[in-house]
């Protein structure tokens with residue numbers, strides 16, 4: 103890349119920082135990611151359709167199921183946004199479609215991502231309360247409260263991201279649509295930056311709280327085994343695995359994206375950054391964003407492992423066998439509180 107291209111050119115007449123003269127190198131993105139996203143789209147569509155069918159038959163009898171249903175809707179919307187990204191990244195769609203992606207579908211994609219993140223956090227909190235206060239009813243353990251809370255999460259992210267759509271109002275050209283930031287006016291870029299920092303804060307807060315909740319849950323589970331003096335190693339392993347499945351999925355899918363997002367957002371908004379570095383940060387952001395998108399395939403695994411009514415619906419068999427084992431020993435009882443058979 104030439105010297106000229108390697109220098110990020112910054113100010114324009116309105117004083118808006120821009121990297122307009124740094125050519126965005128989309129070779130890798132164009133070749134690899136459409137295929138990877140197609141894979142996620144197809145798998146996500148199949149798994150989430152199956153989950154939709156199953157949850158359609160499951161009444162919302164617990165706060166856990168309420169949150170899972172909301173995650174399902176959020177994942178489904180995210181899955182539906184993927185074909186637009188595939189078409190524009192591969193260059194198969196017209197350039198005008200990229201403007202639509204920047205202004206609308208990418209924003210919805212991010213919205214659903216953070217809605218899922220917060221709802222997964224609420225699930226962890228819900229399980230935590232079930233373990234530490236099995237008999238006490240805290241207001242958030244109430245079914246209506248859970249529905250309202252989930253609704254507020256949707257509303258919050260919708261309001262937060264609306265300006266990202268509205269303020270992307272600069273004239274779109276085949277060149278400018280390559281970077282969504284160049285469609286934004288001064289306030290649009292500032293809002294975009296602020297939203298990204300708010301979302302970073304939300305993610306890391308949820309991650310730390312989740313870790314705390316699960317450490318306490320694991321401690322409780324362990325204490326329960328010590329108390330009952332049962333040396334059933336296999337079962338112990340199973341419960342420990344269950345406790346950490348949400349956290350593991352959460353960390354693997356979302357942490358890499360949040361590490362790469364900060365420097366990338368800086369590259370979109372700051373005044374000086376080497377052009378090659380800008381392109382490397384873009385590739386890093388796109389790769390980790392793909393990882394975040396794989397969450398739409400991971401969440402159905404959570405339903406499988408943790409939501410018994412879901413497994414019962416999908417597999418239909420072994421229900422009776424399972425029901426017989428529940429409540430026969432205190433460990434299974436604790437396990438039950440972590441999953442979702444009760445209201």
Ligand SMILES: Nc1ncnc2c1ncn2[C@@H]1O[C@H](COP(=O)(O)OP(=O)(O)O)[C@@H](O)[C@H]1O
Nearest residue numbers: 204208209212213263266281282283294298301
């Ligand atoms: N966390 C977020 N919440 C809502 N909208 C976002 C978020 N992050 C980015 N966006 C919006 O999504 C669109 C695409 O952003 P981005 O991925 O940063 O652009 P690019 O595709 O050029 O890398 C932009 O309109 C941006 O403002």
